[in-house]
Amino acid sequence: MIENELIIEMYKRMWLIRKFEEKINEYFSRGEIHGTCHLCIGEEATAVGSIFALKKSDYVHGTHRGHGQAIAFGTDVNSMMAEIFGKATGLCKGKGGSMHIADVEKRYLGSNGILGASMPISVGAALALKKKKCEDTVVLCLFGDGSSNQGAFHEAMNLAALWKLPLIFVCVNNLYGMSMSIDRSMSDPDLTKRSLPYGIRSISIDGNDIMGVYETVSEARSYVLGNGPMLIVENTYRHMGHAKMDANRYRTKEEINSWKQKDPIKRAGELLLKISAASEQDLVQYESDAAERIENAVRFALESPVLAIEKIADDVFAGEVVSDA
Template identity: 40%
Template sequence: MELSKEKLIELYEKMVLIRTFEMKAEEKFYNNEIPGFIHLYIGEEAIASGIIDHLRKDDLITSTHRGHGHMLAKGADPKLMMAELYGKKSGYCKGKGGSMHIMNFELGVLGANGEVAGGLPIAAGAGMAIKMIKKTDQVVVAFFGDGASNRGAFHEALNWASIYQLPIIFVVEYNNYASTVNSEYATSVKNVADRAKGYNVKGVTVDGNDLLAVHEAAGEIVKAVREGSGPVLLECKTYRLKGHFVGDPMNYRDDAEVEEKWKNEPIGRFEKYLKDNDYLDDEKKNEIWSKYTKIIEDSVEYARNDEFPAAEEALEDLFADDTGYDY
């Protein structure tokens, strides 16, 4: 698939948006401005950017505790994202969800999830509703990590999706570590996509740090699933450059390993491609980074100045009423 210069720069900017958001979130967490825990998407930006570019607004995604990148790629406002991380009232979940449970129905984001593999059954339910009730050509993308692929919900969701030929793309962000456990040790197969065979589902493995490879594979898969091909398991090989959570001492891996992996991170690789093909120069690069740095700094200022939800609102929104969203 030949992409225009405009599209290539758009995808680059999306990755820069995610990276600058995450860098600032890390900084403000260390400054004790953000409560709870933060799990960063740094090093995995090509996956969300490359896949979600093919989705429509009414397509649905389920996310993980490492979900900021998914939200931003789906069109989330950084100000409302940051307000949620700060626990403020105008955040996407009124400050009650925080980093690990952020969601927004208007964007088609059915929720990040603190429970590992927790989004997979939700994706199966959404796919079932599309197939059996709504009868539209919407697709669902379920993002999850390699650790989640070793939990029962993964197998149940794939089996269910295969039986009913649901319009779901299961995306494994294989980032090498399930919390503190090396995935090569804890996973019975080299490629999680090979497990698709056990459920009569197509499995595809791509380099998750190569934006163009992710984008091309996702384009073909989204088109096929939208046309009724049934579910697909897409595995994106990447690396979690930061700790499991901000503040993780990372005693389970060597600094040299992480340093080596930084040489293959997706934004730097894509910058090289853009420069080699005369799509990007240093002036344009600096302009883009300055633009998004300013956007994220403004988001922090917005979040700082927003109000906390009132104490009497603590028990509101515990149960789902009619959302009013036709998803």
């Protein structure tokens, strides 16, 4: 019974993410949102399954494709929408935008436009937990397959293993870094091997299977508390282009469609029906509730003011300039 409720909650959260991003896509296309953004449509189970397996006291660091991760964490969708619309009511007062959604007070360490940066920051957070003797708290660090080509990945793996930190590394493997497939950019595309030189246990799983993701991360949470870091490779696919300007010329329609058949929300819905935890009508209701919640978030963002110009430099930090003269 408890498991049924959990799957329903995860199903609803995945719809909230999907509806959030579909709206963003719509407003970007109309030129009403500026900058760029990276959509995670198709990858929702990696965010929701991983983050639902954590405890409230845990920390999460997301990726540049981070809307879903922040929503899975429970970040307020009104403040997120306002941030992306560049409004003063946004999480970063509209100064950060899509790639800088953060809610540090609530333990969401943020998204990051610098690939690989989530890893050393997560090592720092996990080291702080260890030093402070927070014995039942972990850090979950998300990053993409392409980001694991960064030197920062190896530096972070080394220190996390050396210090036996309570850190779960989750690689969201969507098979591409921009237009480059992992088969063309990696000498060995088996990402689980990347942690082995550091003595870090690793596992590769179906990232579109919400319960599989949830269970693997739950087990990993217990493991890293006593044994130090672990790497989970969650295999998934983004249905949309890499970012706003992407004609998808490097992928075939057949490939994209074959992954759409494995859509994580569709699969979770089928699971709910199979175990009789929900009816067809319930599923339709969950989807329309999510759509309505997001309509409200858009209204909130559109009605919010932009930041007053005299406040633009608030929250900007600069080191003291020391002159030799």
